[in-house]
Amino acid sequence: MTETPTAPNAYTERRASGCPFDPPPNRSRLLKEEPVSRTSLWNGATAWLVTRHTDQVALLRDQRISADNRNSGYPSISPAAEATRLHNQTFLTMDEPEHSEQRRRFTGDFSVKRVAALRPRIEAIVAELLDAMEKAGPPADLVSAFALPLPSLVICELLGVPYEDHEFFQRASAVMIDTRSSPQAALAASQEMVDYLGDLVEAKEKNPGTDLLSRIAVQYLRTGISDRDECAKQARLLLVAGHETTANMIALGTCALLQHPDQLAAVRDAGPDRVAGAVEELLRYLTIVHSGRRRVALADIELDGHTIHAGEGVILANDVANRDPEIFEDPDRLDIDRQARRHLAFGSGPHQCLGQNLARLELQIAYPALLRRFPGLRLDRSLSEIPFRDDMAVYGVYELPVAW
């Protein structure tokens, strides 16, 4: 096989100025010129960078590829992630059979049927938040008024986490996914969440309710199948993943639609099937979990004329794969009527997003409700003044000032 290429390209989340919805230009160039390449990380280490959609799908389903962040070659995203790597084990970063054993505990809670039953409650929360926004009048920050509270309220109710504590867990989770956090701050935030959720799960074990964490407490903690630490870490994964991601999709998706008025009008006036398609397209186009799927090779793997050696880190750039012209025609165009369902915004293979049915439902309710309530919705600042989240593991906007 060919020699290992050198690593001239530093892995970065920085996008070109004026192009906040497109992946960083260097990564997009690699898709065309060098779909399997070496990239250098923040600590000077190197990893393989894979950009093509078909290669990523194959690798994400390949048992020679490990998601286990305890592997020494694991390509951590930041000093903070490196510092918390060994303290943060959940099924997100486990391999089989432990991964499936733990994930299976939650699949029923996030099935299409169980999630569909949440529709009336999600619609009610959306209506309440929009009522409050309308009552307060313009301008508003869409993130704090709508995009963040909606998924936070939903995941709190599902898990049985008191929403009154949202400032605490939203702050701690932001520190955990901020690539600029110091290792000490990230460790402290992660531990605070585990302590908080450990107390909550233990309280539920003594006095269970009907929520998901009560079920886990009774079924796994009380029986000794699981301990406090494991339950708390699982709860933390669900709480963080359950609100950060969807919140950023709501705000960034709205921002993107505001830049594409024809698409915005179509979403506003669409029936449920067309809205569902629009949600898939927004997920593809924006790929908010933009830090790449991070893995380690467990055996030598031949790919595109290269040998990925056992023990080497691999980053699968799903943002670029979602712009692969082999899969999506004219991929840089936002087109809510395209067939976007093969996107990798939720990953692929065994670790594909557990909460995707919930995320889809929230988005399918949120976008049209917002656009119908405020038909004159507009940015209250120019696009160049919007603070985009380049430094966060989950992309989006810190604030979205809007008026109507």
Ligand code: HEM
């Ligand atoms: C638009 C919203 C969302 C996006 C874009 C998203 C994206 C992703 C991605 C890309 C992965 C794969 C990680 C990997 O392969 O390394 C993932 C996994 C996961 N997501 Fe989501 N997610 C979203 C919403 C949610 C929600 C609402 C929940 C609910 C709790 C959730 C829970 C999880 C969990 C538990 C995993 C780990 C699955 C596993 O390792 O088996 N996500 N998500």
